[in-house]
Amino acid sequence: EAGVTQSPTHLIKTRGQQATLRCSPISGHTSVYWYQQALGLGLQFLLWYDEGEERNRGNFPPRFSGRQFPNYSSELNVNALELEDSALYLCASSLAHRGNQPQHFGDGTRLSIL
Amino acid sequence: AQSVAQPEDQVNVAEGNPLTVKCTYSVSGNPYLFWYVQYPNRGLQFLLKYITGDNLVKGSYGFEAEFNKSQTSFHLKKPSALVSDSALYFCAVRDDNYGQNFVFGPGTRLSVLP
Numbered sequence: 019e020a021g022v023t024q025s026p027t028h029l030i031k032t033r034g035q036q037a038t039l040r041c042s043p044i045s046g047h048t049s050v051y052w053y054q055q056a057l058g059l060g061l062q063f064l065l066w067y068d069e070g071e072e073r074n075r076g077n078f079p080p081r082f083s084g085r086q087f088p089n090y091s092s093e094l095n096v097n098a099l100e101l102e103d104s105a106l107y108l109c110a111s112s113l114a115h116r117g118n119q120p121q122h123f124g125d126g127t128r129l130s131i132l
Numbered sequence: 133a134q135s136v137a138q139p140e141d142q143v144n145v146a147e148g149n150p151l152t153v154k155c156t157y158s159v160s161g162n163p164y165l166f167w168y169v170q171y172p173n174r175g176l177q178f179l180l181k182y183i184t185g186d187n188l189v190k191g192s193y194g195f196e197a198e199f200n201k202s203q204t205s206f207h208l209k210k211p212s213a214l215v216s217d218s219a220l221y222f223c224a225v226r227d228d229n230y231g232q233n234f235v236f237g238p239g240t241r242l243s244v245l246p
């Protein structure tokens with residue numbers, strides 16, 4: 019069974035540009051979560067999508083947005099990039115209809131802002 | 133509201149000795165509890181979960197965790213540490229009410245010394 023896949027692995031942008039990160043969940047998983055992890059520290063919750071709808075959003079500005087497609091893959095968009103957006107962005111998926119199921123993570127996209 | 137605390141930023145243990153990584157939580161309903169491990173430049177890997185039943189849960193790589201409802205704790209343990217166990221460990225909780233996010237602790241860095 020293929021795990022959660024994220025692309026690209028690395029992304030280098032300059033201030034003010036826009037970045038698009040992609041995530042493919044494990045087959046059969048309908049929920050996708052996005053997290054920001056700066057400097058190998060804790061995870062900051064960004065967004066949760068389930069069945070194509072945004073279910074919850076973390077404390078991030080509106081320039082962080084995303085969507086979930088009919089095949090349950092997801093995209094995270096970050097507009098007007100700032101230096102502090104440099105981080106590892108992790109995507110996770112789970113069987114949302116059963117809250118006792120763990121999240122399964124991809125290896126992340128490392129976003130560097132120059 | 134849900135919350136997770138990992139009171140130790142860093143835990144050092146000698147190879148072959150038992151290890152404990154501490155986690156305490158707060159939820160309004162019944163908790164679903166999870167432990168994850170993160171190796172450098174990788175995503176989080178699921179280790180084990182507590183949903184209900186036996187308070188001692190066994191997981192991957194010889195890890196186990198003990199659920200203590202009265203102390204609202206879910207400490208991760210291993211009888212004999214390996215150098216390869218050195219990594220960042222995250223505890224997470226989810227309330228059993230559907231629609232609640234996973235909440236992750238800040239992480240504990242485990243160093244196993246040869």
